[in-house]
Amino acid sequence: MSGVIILLILIMTAFLGYVLPWGQISFWGATVITNLLSAIPYIGDIITYWIWGGFSISRATLSRFYSFHFILPFVLLVIVVFHIIFLHERGSNNPLGVALDLDKIPFFPYFIFKDILGILVFILIYVLFSLNYLNIFLDPENFIVANSLITPPHIQPEWYFLFAYAILRSIPNKLGGVVGLLIAILVLIFLPFSNKKYLKKNFFFKLNFWFFINFFIVLTYLGACPIEYPFINLRIIYTILYFFFIILLII
Secondary structure (H helix, E strand, O other): OHHHHHHHHHHHHHHHHHHOOOEHHHHHHHHHHHHHHHHOOOOHHHHHHHHHOOOOOOHHHHHHHHHHHHHHHHHHHHHHHHHHHHHHHHOOOOOOOOOOHHHOOOHHHHHHHHHHHHHHHHHHHHHHHHHHOOOOOOOHHHHOEOOOOOOOOOOOOOHHHHHHHHHHHHOOOHHHHHHHHHHHHHHHHHHHHOOHHHHHOOHHHHHHHHHHHHHHHHHHHHHOOOOOOOHHHHHHHHHHHHHHHHHHHHO
């Protein structure tokens, strides 16, 4: 659960940071995402205007997002510390379902060195893209200064939000799309409550897991596709399959 909380705060931090360049995609992406709050019955519009600091995305909104983008990483750091404490106290999850501490490996040095290796690989890839392929993931439209009078022909978030964006666009009802978007992420909280015996040695579970990963990748691709045939139908089909396989993972 602490890992899912880390994921949610990381998503919020990334979104707030994506708005700060104040380009066309940043501006309209912020407009689309914050407008989702207006789908909340009765108080949705009030909450949206309160977050905006006015009746549209403006300088006040940018100042607020900058402040939260600065504060949330410190909150994230605190939760990561708790996450490591929980890992140290309770032990890591394992495919064998081992519960006894005698059968587990110690946090130090095994987990420490494993994590250091992962961090070094991540830093290597990060530096490689930062120095050589800086603009490979950027949308050219975002180099245009934000203009509230001109809507980009194709608004899409960064690639790591595309799976959720595809789910949002696959549901025609605004409130239903927001609920589907939240459930797609929050459903991960229920994975620890799944049947542990079922997870031990089951080929069907492994197959189900890799199907779920493939659906995630396909939804990421479909989130960047325009709103036209056949992408509209594919988004609906893969959204249904995404939730269906999550249910199979949990029960």
